[in-house]
Amino acid sequence: MTDTGKKMLEIRWHGRGGQGAVTASKVLAESAMSLGKQIQAFPEYGSERQGAPVKAFTRIADQRIRQHNQVTEPDVVIVLDPTLLDAVDVTEGLMENGTLIINTESSPAEIRQQMGLKGRTLYTVDATGISLRNLGKAIPNTPMIGALVGAMKLLDPKLVAEDFRVKFQGKFKDEIIEGNVQSILDASKEVRAE
């Protein structure tokens, strides 16, 4: 199911404390589960602090996932905050044929040059802009889920958006839910390939 020939897709999320990287790792897992996949989602275990770099992980597979070791060689890396590119090595462990999806206004070509990135498939998406447009706030996590499923044809964005609506009904105000749903759909279309 993945380009690397593994039977399991391993995703690493980079964000800053408070941006929703951990939540995104879980929401994606829940959607994948609703759509019949086996899943795992977990944060990097530590003391979380607002603004500090954080990592979270999602595993998706057709077979039951039984291992509990860390994700050291992810297939996909998702970066919720472009300022992290200067702070942490987001490509650590990412194979030559892995995928990198970055929240930025810049184009993939500009980012590739800025990072000096070799190999890998690179996507960019203005998740912050999409979030501001739909929610009035910079919460880039749901657009990044949309960008991931849209770019990688992983799951049907419409089903993921609908699953989000069902899961969060009653937990958030309707306009918040609809804003997030729209963000998932928008990002799935606006994500830019090289």
Place this chain on the structure above:
Amino acid sequence: MKKYFEATYDKLPLAGVIEEAGNAQGYETGSWGTFRPVFHEEICIHCMFCWVYCPDTAIQVEDGKVVGIDYVHCKGCEICSVECPTKPEKAITMEKK
């Protein structure tokens, strides 16, 4: 209480529980002390201090008045006499058995 002393470990009640209420009644400690309290009815003001303090409920009370001491259970600890507030003479004094 006798049944506990005759039982093997596996026949004892679970968890060290004592199944009979008020079992101290059967534990006769009256022979313990060298001295014993003696009650002087004519001095007693029936304040009930001795009754409250006695650890063996050995102060006998009828109709709200102290009437005597249960020598079957009294250990002779002396607390009744110490706590007795009457002056100059105490209503309970300790005397050699």
Place this chain on the structure above:
Amino acid sequence: MPEQLALTGNEAVAHAMRQINPDVVAAYPITPQTSMMQKFADFVADGLVDSELVLVESEHSAMSATVGSQASGARSMTATAACGLALMWEILGIASAYRLPIVMPVVNRALSGPINIQGDHSDSMGTRDCGWIHIFSENAQEAYENTIMAMRIAEHPDVLTPAMVCLDGFIISHGVESVTIYKDNLVKKFVGEYQPHYTLLDAKHPITLGAMDFSDFYFEHKVSQLDGYNNSHSVILDVGSEFKKTFGGGECYEFFEAHKMDDAEYAVVVLGSTAGSTRMVVDDLRAQGVKAGMLKIRVFRPFPYEEIARLLAPLKGCAVLDRSIAYGGDGGPVHIEVRSALYGQSPVPVMLNYIYGLGGKPIEPEHIHSAFKDIQEAVATGNVKRRVGYLNLTE
């Protein structure tokens, strides 16, 4: 139909508690247990349980409140981790001596110091001789199911012994997995009503619990407690097989899971979440033609000595993985038990012990591979370089 939910291990256990619907739950927060009681407090606030939630001021008080209410005849639970469990230590022995079948999830975390909030087994291993049953969970599903089964095991009239359900801190407690939650009414029926042996609130039959117990009876009471404890051996198996029959689950319901052990020559013995990665390594080695196996111990107390001896004695070699140290002992606590189990067997396998994962230090498949490699080498050369070693230690 059972429900498939994406849950953390802590949430899964909170669901078990919701279905058990204990009369009293004492709660005190400690990482990484906190989110379990938070979830349970949600259930209380939403009116989904009838439990009296008692917010106490320490873990010593949490266990004391649980002991008090259980002794009064109420089914009572609490949950903790690490230093919280250490603070309970005094009352753990009282709970077991008073034969109070309290079930307590323990989210395994390293003990301070140095201060650390991540997973290892030093907390529950520190309480291994307190007279509690210790059941370890590999994943969120097992943590959920073990909590339900522990209730039946602990409350069995022949057992009446408290039980800890152990799950690895963060790895299981905070990781989201797909968990099957069985139907509420089936779980409730399986768990049944708590029938206390004694209750302090029965005014018609007043009893004394907690009387001074000197040399005339103390020893006798402790051996009687041990007999009850030992009765749990067969009850654990009975409850496990009834659970499997009732719910048709696919997890481990015996003392241990023996993965590819039938014709194994080399095996790794492991507790908790590391079994997942170990199973994967065993399958890899099998694909390479190595006769590898895994013994995942589910029940650490009572330790299944005879069963484990039967299983391990025919091996050429085995490595025991310990996520805690028994200072001054022979490596780690699991190793000590496994060695003891094999006394009197002939022949015995070459045995190595590895301490690993203290304070959340990662354990990767490569480390488990290296343990297998060491055993094979030791068997081949007849030379054990180091009986007690370390995995992923900077050395």
